[in-house]
Amino acid sequence: MKKQMAAAAxxxxxxxxxxxxxxxxxAADSVIVAVDDDSFTIGPWGNDSSVRDWTENTLWAHLCYxxxxxxxxxxxxxxxxxxxxxxxxxxxxxxxxIYDNIVDAKxxxxxxxxVVYSYDKLKELGYVSEISLYYDSAEATGDYTxxxxxxxxxxxxxxxxxxxxxxxxxxxxxxxSENEINADPAVTGPYKVTEMNTGSGVTMEAWDxxxxxxxxxxxxxxxxxxxxxxxxxxxxxxxxLENEEIDMAEISMDDISRFEDNEDYNVxxxxxxxxxxxxxxxxxxxxxxxxxxxxxxxxxxDTYTMSLTAGECVxxxxxxxxxxxxxxxxxxxxxxxxxxxxxxxxxxxAAGYDESNPLQVSILVTSQAPQQPxxxxxxxxxxxGIQLTIDGQDRAARQAVQNDPTxxxxxxxxxxxxDFTTSFxxxxxGAEANGGLTQGFTxxxxxxxxxxxxxxxxxxxxxxxxxxxxxxxxxxxGLYTETKHIVTTAGITDICLEKLNPVLNAxxxxxxxxxxx
Amino acid sequence: MAKYxxxxxxxxxxxxxxxxxxxxxxxxxxxxxxxxxxxxSGVHTAAEIEAxxxxxxxxxxxxVRLGEYVSNIFLHFDFGKSLVDGTDIKWELMKRFPHTAKIxxxxxxxxxxxxxxxxxxxxxxxxxxGDRVSLIVTLLFDCMPSFWTALLLVLLFSLKxxxxxxxxxxxxxxxxxxxxxxxxxxxxxxxxxxxASMLEVVSSDYVTTARSxxxxxxxxxxxxxxxxxxxxxLTVIGMRFGSMLGGATIIEVVFSIPGIGQYLVNSINxxxxxxxxGCIIFIAFAxxxxxxxxxxxxxxxxxxxxxxxxxxxxxxxxxx
Numbered sequence: 001m002k003k004q005m006a007a008a009a010x011x012x013x014x015x016x017x018x019x020x021x022x023x024x025x026x027a028a029d030s031v032i033v034a035v036d037d038d039s040f041t042i043g044p045w046g047n048d049s050s051v052r053d054w055t056e057n058t059l060w061a062h063l064c065y066x067x068x069x070x071x072x073x074x075x076x077x078x079x080x081x082x083x084x085x086x087x088x089x090x091x092x093x094x095x096x097x098i099y100d101n102i103v104d105a106k107x108x109x110x111x112x113x114x115v116v117y118s119y120d121k122l123k124e125l126g127y128v129s130e131i132s133l134y135y136d137s138a139e140a141t142g143d144y145t146x147x148x149x150x151x152x153x154x155x156x157x158x159x160x161x162x163x164x165x166x167x168x169x170x171x172x173x174x175x176x177s178e179n180e181i182n183a184d185p186a187v188t189g190p191y192k193v194t195e196m197n198t199g200s201g202v203t204m205e206a207w208d209x210x211x212x213x214x215x216x217x218x219x220x221x222x223x224x225x226x227x228x229x230x231x232x233x234x235x236x237x238x239x240x241l242e243n244e245e246i247d248m249a250e251i252s253m254d255d256i257s258r259f260e261d262n263e264d265y266n267v268x269x270x271x272x273x274x275x276x277x278x279x280x281x282x283x284x285x286x287x288x289x290x291x292x293x294x295x296x297x298x299x300x301x302d303t304y305t306m307s308l309t310a311g312e313c314v315x316x317x318x319x320x321x322x323x324x325x326x327x328x329x330x331x332x333x334x335x336x337x338x339x340x341x342x343x344x345x346x347x348x349x350a351a352g353y354d355e356s357n358p359l360q361v362s363i364l365v366t367s368q369a370p371q372q373p374x375x376x377x378x379x380x381x382x383x384x385g386i387q388l389t390i391d392g393q394d395r396a397a398r399q400a401v402q403n404d405p406t407x408x409x410x411x412x413x414x415x416x417x418x419d420f421t422t423s424f425x426x427x428x429x430g431a432e433a434n435g436g437l438t439q440g441f442t443x444x445x446x447x448x449x450x451x452x453x454x455x456x457x458x459x460x461x462x463x464x465x466x467x468x469x470x471x472x473x474x475x476x477x478g479l480y481t482e483t484k485h486i487v488t489t490a491g492i493t494d495i496c497l498e499k500l501n502p503v504l505n506a507x508x509x510x511x512x513x514x515x516x517x
Numbered sequence: 518m519a520k521y522x523x524x525x526x527x528x529x530x531x532x533x534x535x536x537x538x539x540x541x542x543x544x545x546x547x548x549x550x551x552x553x554x555x556x557x558s559g560v561h562t563a564a565e566i567e568a569x570x571x572x573x574x575x576x577x578x579x580x581v582r583l584g585e586y587v588s589n590i591f592l593h594f595d596f597g598k599s600l601v602d603g604t605d606i607k608w609e610l611m612k613r614f615p616h617t618a619k620i621x622x623x624x625x626x627x628x629x630x631x632x633x634x635x636x637x638x639x640x641x642x643x644x645x646x647g648d649r650v651s652l653i654v655t656l657l658f659d660c661m662p663s664f665w666t667a668l669l670l671v672l673l674f675s676l677k678x679x680x681x682x683x684x685x686x687x688x689x690x691x692x693x694x695x696x697x698x699x700x701x702x703x704x705x706x707x708x709x710x711x712x713a714s715m716l717e718v719v720s721s722d723y724v725t726t727a728r729s730x731x732x733x734x735x736x737x738x739x740x741x742x743x744x745x746x747x748x749x750x751l752t753v754i755g756m757r758f759g760s761m762l763g764g765a766t767i768i769e770v771v772f773s774i775p776g777i778g779q780y781l782v783n784s785i786n787x788x789x790x791x792x793x794x795g796c797i798i799f800i801a802f803a804x805x806x807x808x809x810x811x812x813x814x815x816x817x818x819x820x821x822x823x824x825x826x827x828x829x830x831x832x833x834x835x836x837x
Contacts (some may be wrong), residue, residue, distance in 0.1 A: 038775060039783045041602045047772045049602075125603065178605040198612040199775025199783075200686050231684045231773045236671075239683045243675045368786070373833055396549030396788030 028514040030225040031492070032502060034249035035235045038199045042179040043302035044173065045122045051202065051228055053501045057081075057218035058204065058226070060166030061188035063096060063115070065216035066159060070325035070419050073159055078214035080264035082110070082167050082188070091153035092136070100144045103210050106186035108169040112140035117170040118162075119148075130160035130418075154426075154455050156419045190219045191226065191505060201229040206505070217496065220506035228516065238471040241265070241487060244516040246494070248488040248502075253311030259487045268486045269312075270497055274414040275320035276373075276479040279365070279428065283405035287351075287361055294474040296347035296359065297410065300384035301377050302339040307480040308509075309372035316478030318467055319428065324421035331467060337477055344384045353385075360387040364401060364408035367392035373479075374412070405441045413416040413439065422455045425466065428476060442475055491517065519531035525812065529805045530591070536801040537587050537794070544790040545582075551575060554788055555600045573600075586794075596795035606795040609780060614799075616686050620768065621761035623696040625754060628707050631700075633750075636711020640719060641738060643712075651708065659705030660814045667698035667771040684773035697774045699765045703757055710753045714746035721745075747818040755811025762807060763800035 037050035044060050047054055057065060061082040064073070071077035075085060080086075082102055088097040101111035116138045122131050136151035150157055172186040183196040190211075191204035202223040206221040230244075231237045232335045234252035239247050242258070251259060251267075259265040280297075286291050307313040317336045322329060353359040365374050371392065378388045391408060393401050401407045417424050429438045429451050437443055450466040470476060486495060486502065491513025495502035552570035570576055574585075589595040596606035635655070639648040658666070674694060675683035685691050718724060719742050727741045728734075766778035777796060784792035816823040 038773065038779060039602065041604055070630065126565060126569060129556075178608045182604060182608075197686070197775060198609060200616075200773070229685060229773075230775070230781075233684075233771060234775065235668075236684045236773060237673060239676055243679060243683050245682055245684070293591050294752065330835045363718060394788070395786075396547075396554060399553050400550055 003477075021169065026489075027221070028223050028513050028515065030227065030228060030517050031223050031504065031507065032227045032246045032515060032517045034229050034231040034240055034432045036230075036232055036234070036237070036250060038232050041182050042193060042196060042202055042433050043185055044118065044168035045125050045127050047127050051230070054504060055191075055202070055204065055228065056166060057189065057503075058167065058188045058191045058505050059185070059189045059193065061102065061110075062163055062165060062167060063098070064159075064162040065218050066163045066419075067217050069323055069417065071159070072163045073158075073162065077447045078159060078162065080214065081216045082115070082218065083162070084161065086158075088158075089147070091405050092150040094150075094158060095141075095145065095146045096148055097145050097384075099211065101210055101238065102167075102188060104169050104172065104186040104188045105192040105207060106169075106172060108172050108186060110167060110169055110188060111143050112146040114170050115146055115167055116140050117173075118167045119165050122165050122172070128164050130157075130164055135161050135165075155458070156423055159419060168327050189220075190221050194225075199230060201227060203227045217506050218503055220503070222506055222508065223504065226504050233455045239379070241489075247517070248486065248492060251485050251487045253485070256485045256487070261484075264490050266488045266490055266492060267458040268488070268497060269483055270486070271314060271321065271323065272482045272484050275316060275416065275424075275481040276412060276414045277316065277319050277428075277476055278479060279411050279413055279438075279440040279476040281405060281409050281411070281440050282475065285406075286409055287359060288409045290351045291473060292347040292351035293353075293359060293361075296344045296351065296353075296384075297361065297381065297386060298337040298474050298477050299340045299347065300386055301380040303479045305380060306373040306376050309370065309376065310480065310482050312483045313480035314483065315480050318421065318470075319415070319424045319476070319478045320421065321481050323417040324424070325417065326422060326463055328460050328463050328467065331464075336471075337474075339380070341384050344386075348385065356384060358385055358387055360378075361409035362389040362390070364391050364398065364411040366398055366412070367394050369412075402439075411439070420458065421463070422451075422458060425451055425470075426455060429470075438475070440475055444473070444475075447473070447475070463509055489513075520814065522809070523810050529802075529809070532805060533801055534587060534591065534797060537798050538583065540794040540797050541583050541586050544794050547788070547790070549601050549788045551788075551790055555603075568634060577611070590798060591694075596798070597791045599789050599792045601784075601789045601792070606792050609792070610777065610795060610799050613776050615760060616774050617765070617769070617778065619692050620699055620765050620774065620776065621688075621696050621758060623692055624699040624703075624761055624765070625758045627696055627700040628703055628757070629754065632704050632707035633711055636708045636750075637715055637743065638739060639708065640712045640715030641734075643716060648712075655705035655708050658701040659703075661702065662767075663698055663702045663765075664767045664771050666701055667694070667768060670694045670698055671771075684771075686772075686774045691700075691712050691774075695765070695768045695774060697766045698762070707750075707753055707757070711750055714749045715742060717727055718737070718742045718746045744818060748815060748822075751811055751814050751818060755807055756816075759804040759807035759811075762803040 035050040035054065040049035042051065042055060042059060064081040064086065065079045065081045067077070067079055082098050084097045084099050089095055096455035097117060098110070098112060104110060117230060118418055119131070119135055119138050121130060123135055126132055133155035134150050134152045137147040138146050138148045139145045148161065148239060150161060167188050169186055173181065183193070187193065190206060190209045192207045193202060194205045195203040204226045207225050209219070209221065211219060231240055231249070235255065237249040238251055238255040238258060241251070242245045256267065260267050282289045282321070307315070317331045317334065322332065348354065348359060363377070365371070365376060369392065374390050378390060383389045402411055415424055415427050429442070429447055431437060431448050447469065450469050454462040454466045457490045488495060491510045492507055493510050494504040495509040542759055550566070552573060552575055555563060555573060556569050572581060586597070589597065594607060596610065598604065599606055599609065635651055639651050642648055665782050671683045671694060674681045682691050724737060724742050727737045763777060765776070766782055767774040768774070769779040770782060777799065781796040783794065784796060
């Protein structure tokens, strides 16, 4: 438990730059960053990828920028980017004024029509689920003014809509070839693309950007040139860092000891985006539809043992650790399904299971993910007299299987807290988001009522009411969130990690910093 | 000769169409919903998934989609769009092919440069100490998995000596280690093939005659023996080169080289059916072209084969 608390403290701190007291230089000539993904596009709209995560705000202007998880428009925490002002008309309508001097890297002037086109295009393409869920429509009301309508006005929706859509010129996009869109895009952000090698990397250069005042964090131009290099193999990234081929990379847990306590490198620890949890299938006919069965399983294992093979982790006392601003810190000090084999026996007996009639259940997991935690879970459940079958499906097959209420008893999922804990809950339990039922096919009006109350008003009372209800019914068990490590050469003193991904163009550097490139 | 080439090119068409049909059919029956894949990993309502399915044309009958897919490829050279990131697959393949081609060309050249003289030497000096040492060394390389060879090379030349980069494809020096790692494994097979072919020839009567005429050994080996041993050697080179053009998958992954092999692996992992099918057809096309060129090289290596081509051409003319 002590180790868990220590890990939690690390996680709650979110980021820990290891070097202190180094005088910083304002800008650097270049920085070379290795990422673990080689399947990416850099056009204005595309699917998630490491490269896109780290570059979208650098290459493409968005209406606003969210500098930290849970930053809210009404609290004035959102930073204006392409938008000059955002005015609330009603819960679902916002008037927006954009800067009148926005030009892209090809010289096209950006107007309100382009903004409307960008949102409609992204909605049509469907790459960003928040845009599909929350954005309804927009219309230009002038050259530089527009009105934006939400189809879901729940808290957090306007922030998602304002910050997740790249703004591009309609004329450019419709007239550009596939090659131009992906290799030489007419960017609207502070960096332009100078070299793009499909599957290999992209090089960006600060340009004579249209904006010079009131800059959002992601509009900084602290580096003249940023090169993103794709190195998919974890060990190859460590070697490249040691071989002075790159300045910065995410390093796996196995290799991190080579860089810790090494004066040539700085190690920044942060929580992974994705938190793991188990959800029970409560559809009729399933063993896990019985609350006693769910509780027996929940008390038959401990998450810390499961997490041992996943490296350093922060344990969950709800769906995820304390990341969202609506998280109630008191949850971390309450008992969260402690392993108790006597309780397991009681619950199993209440559900009609014993040694002569053992409980048999299956768990749906993604076969590409490490299987050791589930093997540990299987062993712990076996010790408690529960037979667990691990059903590993690859990502695509799993997408089909997980929607079938007859196909599994327990499923392992992972999701991220992008703004609030309630958003995470909504992904799991929101009936609307899941086609009428929850991820575990639970039809429980009380659950929905408590969820809607928590979403509407994130008071401690409402949050705790929902949290306690889910625990009481044992609809799901939060597991853990892995910590990750970004290693930089010693000259990079701060990687500006507010949004979990480093803001590459806003990093700070030591006076003697020189890129390895 | 020209007619033979045209005939071979025409034969390629049904072969490639068959590959296209098989791949499209297999991918169609693989579990997983392409519409959900295309929408990404976020939460999507049933209506959104259905709309995407409609937009992708997945609700149309299988035969209609198959016919459209095959005709798009063979009439317009259009492999469709990636389900994952929406990029044009032809564009991706064209961008990645030069990297794969570089590895394939450099690797085959290195294999020939080392393997051919070594094979000739071991044949001419069969059962000598040199022959045995060469056998042991090449077999050792053959037994080492290419990813392991690659890692050893990286550890030595990148991490310890810091002579060469460990990953990437920015310039020619980035291809030195991948080329060596890709070649070493095949060197044993190639050397033994050259040795076997040459052994057969060096003991033949015309070589004995050439020697008895007093020709220098170099002329006997390179002027008389080697040309007659070339056919099986060319076959090995052609097949190896053809398969390399399909992507040295492991080498590309280890060295982070964005080639066809890596694209194929990614598309399989992501269940990007369109990209996967496109890759396989592209690889089949590259292989077929290389095998055609290999067949044509036979004609230059062996006048008897050239004569066959010419005579078959004449027959066609007569019949026509």
